[in-house]
Every structure is written in C-alpha cells, then in structure tokens.
Amino acid sequence: MNIYGAFLKKQIGNYLFGSVLAVMAVGSLILLSSLEISVVEYGRLLIVLVLSFMIMAVAEVSIFLKQIRPVRTALMEPKPTLAVLEEAYLHTHQLPRHAVLRILGPHLLGLSVPATLMTLWMIHSGLLSIPYFYLLLAVIGAVLVASMHALIEFYLTCSAIIPLIKEFRNRALEMYNVDFSLEGHVFVPIRPKFLISCMLIGTFPLFLFIMATQIRMNNTGSGLIGLQSYWAWAGMVLLIGTFFSSVAALLLTNSVQHPINELYNAMNHVKDGHLQQVQDEYSDEFSKLVAGFNMMVRGLQEREQQNRQLLDSYFTTLAVALDARDSYTAGHSLRVAEYSVIIGQLAGLSGQSLDDLRKSALLHDIGKIGVPDNVLFKEANLTDEEFDQIKSHPVLGENILRQIEPVEKMAPYLSGVRSHHERYDGKGYPDGLAGDDIPLHGRIIAVADAYDAMTSDRPYRKGMDHERALIILEQGRGSQWDPEFAGLFLAYFGKAVKSGERQYPGRTG
Template sequence: MQLYKSFLHQLIRNYVIGSLIAVAVVGGVMLTTTVKFSYIEGIRLLGVIGGSFFIMLTAEFYYFFKHLRLIREALQDQDAGLGKLEEAYLRAHRMPRQAVYRIFGPHLLGLAIPAAGVTIWMIQHGLLQIPLFYVWIGALGAIMIASCHAMIEFFLTAAAIRPVVKELRRQALNRYGVDFSLEGHVFTAIRTKFLLSTMLIGTCPLFLFSLAAQVRIEEFSELMAQDYWGWAGIILLLGVGFAYIGALLMTQDVNRPIRQLYKAMDTVKEGRFVQTSNLYSDEFSSLIAGFNMMVRGLQMREERNRKLLESYFAALAAALDARDPYTAGHSLRVAEYSVLIGQLAGLNEQNIDFLHKTALLHDIGKIGVRDNILLKEGKLTDEEFSQVKAHPAQGENILRQIEPADAMAPFLEGVRSHHERYDGKGYPDGLSGKDIPLFGRIIAVADAYDAMTSDRPYRRGMSSAEALDILENGRGTQWDPDFAGMFVRYMRANEGQLKEAAHWV
C-alpha cells in the first residue's frame, strides 16, 4: 500500500539522518576537535565508530520493524478485522514514545557498549594512546546526544503517524461504522513534552561543552584539570537550574490555557453553556475566542430546541383539549397548578421543567378514548368508565413511541400515575403513599382542583373554596397530604389576589 510505503520511508529517513548527525557529525566533530591522536589512531577510532554504528542499526531496525508489523498488516490487509484496526490505531499513537525507547535502548546501547568495549581493549593493548577516562566522558556525551536525538525523533514521528491514524479511522468507519477515538486518553502529556524538551535544549550544549573542555584542559595542564570541575560544576548547576526554571515557566504558560479549556469543556458536557474568560495575548486568545463562539452557538441552538420542545408539548396539549370544548385549557391550567405546587415543595429548576411538561401531557392517553365516551354528558357505564381509566397507561405507551426514548423518560411515571390515590384505591396500578411517583402525586392535586372548578355540560364548576375544602378533607386518603396541604394553604392565602386577577381577565 502506497501510504504504508511512504510512512516507512519517512520514518527510516528520519532515523538514518538523525543517527548520522548524532553519531557521525556531532560525535565525530567532538572527537576530532577535542582529542589529539595520530593518523593511524584516527583510522582505528573511525573503524570502532563504524562497526558500532552497524551494530546499532541492526539492533534498532529489528525492533523498528517489530513495532511496525501490526500497522503494516492492518493497512495492507483489506479484510482486517475491527480489533486489528483498533490495535494498529493505538500502536500508531504509541510510535513516538517507542521511538524514544529505541534510541535509549538498541540505538544508544547498541552504539555505546561495543564502542566503549573495543576502545578500552585497544587502550589496554596499546593501540590507542588516550587516557581511559576519555571513554567515560565519551559515554556521558553519547547519553546527552541520544537524549537530543530522542527528542527530535519523538516530534518527527508524531508528525509522521498522522496520515496513518487518519487512514485507520477511515477504514474502521467505512467497513464497520466505528469511528476510533482516544476519548481524551493522553499518551504523553504536554507538560512532560515541554518540560523535558526545553530542559534538553537548555542543558545539552552546556554539558557537551563542559565535557569537551575537560579534555582540552587536561592536555594543557593537569593542575587546571583537577580544579576544573570545582567551578565547572557550579556553572553546570546554575545552567541546569536556569534551564529548569525557564522550562517550568514556559510549560505553565502553555498548560494554563489548556487546563482552562479542559475545565470549560467539562462544564459544557454537564449541560452548562458557560463561556470562559479570555486572558491571553497569543494564539491561545484566538483558540479561546473560537471556543466561546462555539458555546454561544450551542446556547442559541439549545434555546431554540427548548422552545421547539415546549411548543411541541403545548401543541399536543392544545390538540387534546380541542376535542372537548368544555375542557379547553385544562392541560395548561393543570400544568400551571402543578408548577406552583412544585415550587412550594422546593423542587429544583430542572424538575420544575420536567413537571410542567409532564402535566401538559398528563391526559394524552385520552386520544385513544372514543368521542362518544369522552364527550358523553351523562353518567358513564362501568364498561365506558373502564375505557376512560385506561388513559394513563395509554398515555405512557404513546410517549414511549416518541424518539429519542431518553428524552421522554422523565415524563412517563407522572403520566401513568396521576390518577393513583394516596390510600391505594386509584388506578391503573393501585399504588399508595410514597410509592406513587412524585410527579403523579403533584399532578393528581392540580388535576382534581381544575376538574372541580371547571364547568361541564351536565354541571357547573364549584367554587374555589368548595374545591379547596374537598382537597383538605381528602388529604392522606385521595391525595398526598403534603402537596394537597401546600396547595390549599397557598390558594386560601392568596384568594383575594386570584379573584382580582380573574376579574381583570
């Protein structure tokens, strides 16, 4: 597959060029400019470096192709299963860290151990006339060079895997309808990347210079060399401290707006569309401005959806009430009374909203009751009344047909249970006391009050005072004593205001 070949060539090119620069250029330059040796010794050292470089490449490419095997199989196999595609997707994301492990494993050890071992042997057998401690200085230099090489390879590999990750996601989506995502999983934290990278950038040249200077000073004066690490150690310590403080400040400066955005996203996920403060003067300012613009868009869409949903509920209630001109507005009034009781009971804003919508639809099941029964002016027969009694369960069944199901779930219990009695003699389930769902107990009070005070063809509605007396007497038997009591006390206390409002209406 062309994508895999391109990916492979890019990784190999990165490794070979990086290794040549690290070993041949940086290591060679330090070696030739720092240590004095004869022509034949130079040839021998180049041979040591060349042989060690070959061992390093052999070991490194073995693990390199081992790490790539799964990705190659997933990209080249047109019938790769979902599990293999997902495993390859995760393996690709681990490639940058594996590049670091390879450089500190087969790369560094495959070069340093053979080179150090052969060099020590040559020194002991008189083939090289250099002090033995130069080998240890060289080993320390190799570690520093490998660290910088690992940092560069990490970022180059992170860039190289992006087309591969995109292709694996595309195949999973096209073949299995699954879109891979890390779901916020972090393989390498930004704080770690910034802190280590900036520390290496600040300290690596300083360490390499100190090691090279040690060799040069040794050649000029043994006395100066003995005192060298006294003051060089202080300089190195100051340099490392300065690099660490600079790296820490830079990391915090980058990490701060990222944490702020994470916190804001968590707030949005909870359903609270709160914009975050924009306190930055760099590219993060544009990023946060874009986030806030997105939140405003979500707010507008949420408000629009809320209004559409409320209109939908109100339209259903109005359509139901329109079947019987004598009960027009019944659902709206029951919703208002229910909200009043919910507020008196201290329900939170979300539950008040759910209660309002439930009350609007509490009689939706009457759509299934025939007109000759629903609009009958006289007394219903037992069979006719049994059909009317079925409307709470029918209402629940109707709402269960509406998608998405989770959006209707908060309203089902209240619609089904609004004709249950507190003493257990209600319908459809004969529930009693606190076993009756909360919304059902509240709507039962509001429904009864509006039914008693509304006019019917066969009777006039009773006065509010009479209806409140009946509610008072039915506390603990027909209705929840707490909710009925709250409603009665409120209505009696505000009777004068309600009459005045009705007069103006």
C-alpha cells in the same frame, strides 16, 4: 502499501537526519576535534565506530521492525478486521515513545558497549594512546548524544504518524462504520515531555562544551590545579544551566498545560449539558482556541434555546389540541399546568425539576385521544366497560409519549402522566399505588387536576364554586390526595381569600 512505503521512507529520512545532527554534527565533530592523536589512531577509532555502528544497526533494525509490525499488518491486509485496525491505531500513537526507547536502548547500547570494549582493548594493546579517563567521557557523551537524538526522533515521529492515524480511522469508518478515538487518553503527558525537552536543549551544549574543553586542556598539559579549578568552574556552570533550564521548562509547561486543562474541563461540562464559556485570559494562540470554543458554546446555547422554545411550543400545542376536542374543558391542561407549578414552587421545586412538572401536567390527559368521543362526552352515567375505557387514559398517555424519540428525553414526563389518577390511600388507578410510592409529579398533578375538574363545567354537571372545591380538597387530604401538596394548595388559596384577592391563575373568583 503506498502509505506504508511513504511512512518507512520518511522514518528512514528522519533517522538519518537525527543521527547526522546529533551524532556527527554535534558529538563527533566537537569531541574528535578536541583529540590530539595521530592519523593512524584516528583511522583505528573510525574502524571502531564503523564496527559498532554495524552492531547497533542490526539490533536497532530488528527492534524497529518489531515495533511497526501491527502497523504493517493492518496496512498490508486487503480487509483487516476491526480489532486489527484498532490495535494498529493505538499502536501508531505510541510509535514516538517507542522511538525514544529504541534509541536509548539498542541504539545506545549497541553502539557504546562494543565501542567501549574495542577501545579498551586497543588502549591496553598500545594501539591507541589516549587515557582511560577518556572512555568515561566518551560514555557520558554517548548518553548525551543519544538523548538528543531521541528527542529529535520523538518529534519527527510525531509528525510522521499523522497520515497513518488518518488512514486507520478512514478504513474503520468505511469498512465498519466505527470512528476511532483516544477518548482523552494521554500516551505522552505534556509536563514530562516539555521538562525533558527543555532540560536537554538547555544543558546539552553545556555538557559537550565542558567535555571538549576538558579534553583540550588535558592535551595542552594543564596542571592538576588548573584542571581542578576548571572542574569547579564547569560544575558551577552546569549547575546554573541546569537550574535555569528546569525553571524555564516548568514555566513553559505550566503556560501550556493551564489553558489545555481549562478547555478540557469546559468540554466535559459541555458534554454533561452545562454550556459554559471559558474566560479568555491568554495573549497567545490559545486566545484563538478559547475564542473558537466560546463561539461554539454560544452557538450551542442559541440552538438549545431554540430547541427549548420549540419543545415548549410542541407541548403547549399538544395540550391545546387535546382540549379543543371538548369546548367544556377548553384550557383545562394549561390551567392544570399552572396550578401544578404553583404547588411545585411551594414545595421547593425549581429549575429543571419544575419545568419537567409543568410539561408532565400539560400532557397529563394526552391519553384521552384514544378514548372514543361517545364515551368521553357521554352525559348519562357510564357503564363499567365505559368507565374502564376512561380509566385507561393514563396508560394510553404513557404509551403515546414512549413513541416519541429520543425516548430518554420523554422519560421525565412518563411517571406524572401515568400516575395522576392514583389515590394517596391506594384506591386509585391504574396501578393502585399508595402514599409516597406514587411518583412525585403524579401526586402534585392529582391535586391540580382535581381542583380544575371540580371548578370546570362538564356536559353532565356545572362546575362548583371555588370555596366548595377547597372544602372537598381539605376533606380528601390524606385519603385521596397527598396531605402535604393538598395542604400547600389550600394554604395558597386560603391566604388569597383572606387578603381579599379573589383572582388566581387561569380563573376569576
């Protein structure tokens, strides 16, 4: 209740300040001081203003109470629902716009319509000795004064609602653990706000001066020709003043909108994972914002680099730990990863896709952790049951990786781990996939894994030589292995052999 009372008090103070500044100090003093009428007629005009003000006050107060009803409801309830808090939060952001509509609606009409009707009656009855033409000037003046008042009220309300916005966010966090945000939604765009503000600030004094001068010249008895010359001059002044106000408003708007758009677009790139900095091309306070944003991006880039290095070390450590179970296959996962990268590069993979392939290959045999040693290292022939245990390691590996959080970060590696023992002819395991139905990483890792398995020593056999392994890969192209990736691997080593280079990653000829 205290914050609601403080808000009402501030709104009333702001309203009175705007009224005095726009209506009394600017409008009434200039226009009324230009009239040459008797004290009695001034009194009658004052009565008209007071009665009109009372009508305006009733209309405006009723509209204001309706506008702040969602705010009052949320603040008065001891435990408002989340929907009530959210409605109040969004509605509070719109109060500055509602203030403008309130002043240009019931405020303007509630004052000008009764005042115009009563003044017409007084002129017709002879109670006022002013020309009917002055009523037109008074209506124009009322619109100008109301517009200026609405402008002042808009910016004062923007400041007054800040404590309310903070209060609704804090309550939502405390009661429901929900943080409200506009998520980039704009209720009042900068361009119209600046354009209207600058045009009013630039042209408002000109209009008042010209109107007051018109009344003064009319009272001093200037002739028709003098008045016509005056309005020709006044029209030119208004035209030039409006032109310069519009140009200045447009330039000011662009100078503010451009850096905001730059920063907003850069933040969207950061949100999508692209850590790019903004060029600092500003010499005002926006330079501080750009510098702060770039400092944040550099910090994120350093953290991203550290996380990437940590993740790489994590994958490599897992692969080394797995290979350490068997001295015969030491380095197997690292070599398969190197061979897989070679095939991937030859196939045109690069960037993140190639890195995902390398990590998948590093962990392709992680499921063997769940295979008993007496089966994994058995030198004699395996029974059907034991072979089924060996064949389960791709699925075990996938299940192990699914336990790592966050799940979406491990998703790119699952398909390669699960499918690296599928055969191109559909006779592989665990899913019996064939052809291009086998995931890309699985088809590449299968070639690299087979080559290293054939050329490595095992407890039950000695590794074959390089040339024999290539011959077997050639024979299995299109049946056991993807013909394209097996062909790329064979072509790579074929060129190395023909050129007399017998060294290749991870091994010597």
